[in-house]
Amino acid sequence: MPSLKDIKTQINSVGSTKKITSAMKMVAASKLRRSQEKAEAARPYSSRLEEMLSSLASSAASGEGIIKLLTGTGKDQNYIVVPVSADRGLCGGFNSSINRETFKLVKSLEADGKKVHLMPVGKKSRDFFNRVMKDQIIESFVDLNVSSTGYESALNISNKLQELYFDGKFDKCILVFNKFKSAISQEVTQQQLIPLDVSNSETEEEKENSSNAIYDYEPDEETILKDLLPKNVSIQIFKVLLESDAGEQGARMAAMDNATRNAGEMIDSLTLKYNRTRQAFITKELIEIISGAESI
Amino acid sequence: MATISFDLVSPENLVFNDEVGTIIVPGKDGDLGILPGHSKVMSSLRPGRVMVYSEDKNLIKSFFVSGGFAEINPEKCIVLAESVVEVNSLEKTSIEKEIQELENKEGKETEEQLSVAKAKLEAINVNYYDKI
Numbered sequence: 001m002p003s004l005k006d007i008k009t010q011i012n013s014v015g016s017t018k019k020i021t022s023a024m025k026m027v028a029a030s031k032l033r034r035s036q037e038k039a040e041a042a043r044p045y046s047s048r049l050e051e052m053l054s055s056l057a058s059s060a061a062s063g064e065g066i067i068k069l070l071t072g073t074g075k076d077q078n079y080i081v082v083p084v085s086a087d088r089g090l091c092g093g094f095n096s097s098i099n100r101e102t103f104k105l106v107k108s109l110e111a112d113g114k115k116v117h118l119m120p121v122g123k124k125s126r127d128f129f130n131r132v133m134k135d136q137i138i139e140s141f142v143d144l145n146v147s148s149t150g151y152e153s154a155l156n157i158s159n160k161l162q163e164l165y166f167d168g169k170f171d172k173c174i175l176v177f178n179k180f181k182s183a184i185s186q187e188v189t190q191q192q193l194i195p196l197d198v199s200n201s202e203t204e205e206e207k208e209n210s211s212n213a214i215y216d217y218e219p220d221e222e223t224i225l226k227d228l229l230p231k232n233v234s235i236q237i238f239k240v241l242l243e244s245d246a247g248e249q250g251a252r253m254a255a256m257d258n259a260t261r262n263a264g265e266m267i268d269s270l271t272l273k274y275n276r277t278r279q280a281f282i283t284k285e286l287i288e289i290i291s292g293a294e295s296i
Numbered sequence: 297m298a299t300i301s302f303d304l305v306s307p308e309n310l311v312f313n314d315e316v317g318t319i320i321v322p323g324k325d326g327d328l329g330i331l332p333g334h335s336k337v338m339s340s341l342r343p344g345r346v347m348v349y350s351e352d353k354n355l356i357k358s359f360f361v362s363g364g365f366a367e368i369n370p371e372k373c374i375v376l377a378e379s380v381v382e383v384n385s386l387e388k389t390s391i392e393k394e395i396q397e398l399e400n401k402e403g404k405e406t407e408e409q410l411s412v413a414k415a416k417l418e419a420i421n422v423n424y425y426d427k428i
Contacts, residue, residue: 044303045307219339
């Protein structure tokens, strides 16, 4: 039977953990709001860019150079997978679900006889893949801090990817990231970044619109497309980073909320135990006194 | 007189969104003046000034963009710019310093940055288009 002092210490330590988790929850909540605003602010740009691209995409049948970002290399052998995780833990299943999904994807691609390389973004996925498939990592990006550095960080990743792509290091690039659905739910999503997958983003209605729209192009379609494609890669990455950042804060908020509630429950049950034990001691002492008095 | 809706968007946020009279954008092959009812054009931009005017031709705002794209149709003009700054908030001395630093370096990237910085300086110095 634990002594009164032991229980008291336990209550205190759970109490301070509770304080920490509830503070973290509050911080995550305010960060979430900011990240969410950022993610929403970036949406008009990326959606406009996508629209522009989809109306241009039809004009580029095949080509060399930059157009390859759209048309692909014509091969389907080398893959690069980019898992986007957080830099820090304590956010529930956020990071582990990314790692699990990426791991599954890599295994299934390898089972099809493809060669897969990894380019993890975020400390948590870097550390994980450093353990399980170290030799497949080409490069990793950590400490990005998207919410403060903004677009620059996305640019770095996209430049590196394009450099590798034009060196012929890979044929397809797939992003695995947490899509921000709401403050409490994220969805692990795979998105093919290179070559660009235009067919998905277009609904029937949009198709009609774009076929009606006949634009004049200045200087000409190809030049615009050449400018637009690399930019689109960066913007897509930027969007994903922002979404993942907002998702991380949401996940942390939910996880910390749970932890705070659990700590509260634990304190309640420990306090009950403490009181019972104290009562038992008192009763025991009384019995001793009474039986002592009787024996005289 | 009619108005045209104008969006100026940077990757980080929506910078400007309103009904305006006239817009001048720095197209790759020369400046484009956009009035309501403009034909459909898609153009890429060079570094330069995006000027926004009210219906009665008064200058509302002028922005510096480091490049990007413009999509124009009769009712709407959308400019997607990589970096957007208001021309008024540019500082001459700091840009001149930047140019000096860049001139001492080499490389393709530096060249690009240099041309952007030079265009910035020009954007402060010139005042054509202030009145149209």
